[in-house]
C-alpha cells in the first residue's frame with residue numbers, strides 16, 4: 001500500500017509541476033550541473049571527480065538520507081522534483097531501486113543523463129550459499145525474475161569501472177570542466193587501484209580464504225574479486241534480520257570447526273547476531289563496511305568511500321589470520 005501511495009503522489013507531482021527543469025532548491029549555483037545520486041557510493045565518486053571545481057562545479061545531491069535503510073527507500077515528492085531537475089542521475093539499478101523504473105515511466109527523462117551502475121560492470125546473481133536463509137517471497141527484481149546482486153561497488157575493481165562511466169557522463173554534459181574531471185578521475189582511480197592491490201596483498205598473504213558474516217552479505221562482488229569463500233546468515237538485500245536458530249548454529253559450528261578468528265557485521269546493523277556468535281565462539285566481532293549507506297555522523301564529517309574501504313583492509317587481514 002505504501003508503494004502504491006508513493007506512486008500516486010509521484011504521478012500527481014509530475015502532472016502539477018511539469019516544467020520545472022531548472023532552478024533546483026538549495027542549489028549553490030543556479031547555472032551549474034545538477035547531479036543526483038541515489039545512494040552513497042556514486043555520491044562520493046562524483047564528489048571525488050568534481051573535486052576543486054568550486055562554484056563552477058556540479059550541485060550534488062544524495063537521495064537516500066544518511067543512516068536510512070536503503071532497501072525500503074521510497075522517494076518523497078521533493079525527491080521526485082529533484083530527479084526531474086537533474087542533469088545527471090546515477091542509480092544502482094537493483095532491488096533497492098525498482099522505484100526508479102516506476103518513476104521514469106511517467107517522467108520526461110530525455111534531458112537527463114542516466115547512469116545505471118549495474119550497466120558499468122559484469123553483474124552476477126545474488127547467491128545463496130550453504131547455511132544462508134533464503135527470503136520467502138521472491139525478490140521484487142527489475143530483471144524479470146532474476147535477482148542480480150546490486151552491491152556492485154563493493155569490489156574496488158568495479159568501483160573503478162563505475163567511476164570511469166560517471167566521469168564520461170560528467171565530461172559529456174559539462175565540457176567546460178571536463179579537463180578537471182578527467183584529472184581528478186585519473187588520480188582517484190590510482191587510489192582505487194592501490195586499495196585493490198592492498199586487499200589482494202592481504203588475501204595473498206593470508207592463512208585462510210574464508211570469511212563469516214553474522215549478518216546480511218552484500219559482498220558477493222568483493223568476495224569474487226579476491227577468491228574468498230564466505231558464509232553468512234542472509235543474502236545482501238534480504239529484509240530479514242531475525243535469523244532462525246539453525247542459521248546461527250551453522251555459523252557458530254563453522255567458526256569453531258575452522259577456528260575462524262573474526263565474525264563480521266555490516267554497517268547500520270543491530271549487530272545482535274554477530275554478538276551472539278562472538279559470545280558463543282570467542283571470535284572477535286568486527287565491522288566490514290559495505291558503503292551501502294553511512295551514519296549521519298560520518299556523513300557530516302565528510303567520510304569517503306575510500307576511507308571506509310581502507311579501514312576494511314586491516315579488518316580483513318585480522319579475519320584471515
Ligand SMILES: [Zn+2]
Pocket residue numbers: 070071096150151218236237292
Ligand atoms: Zn542492497
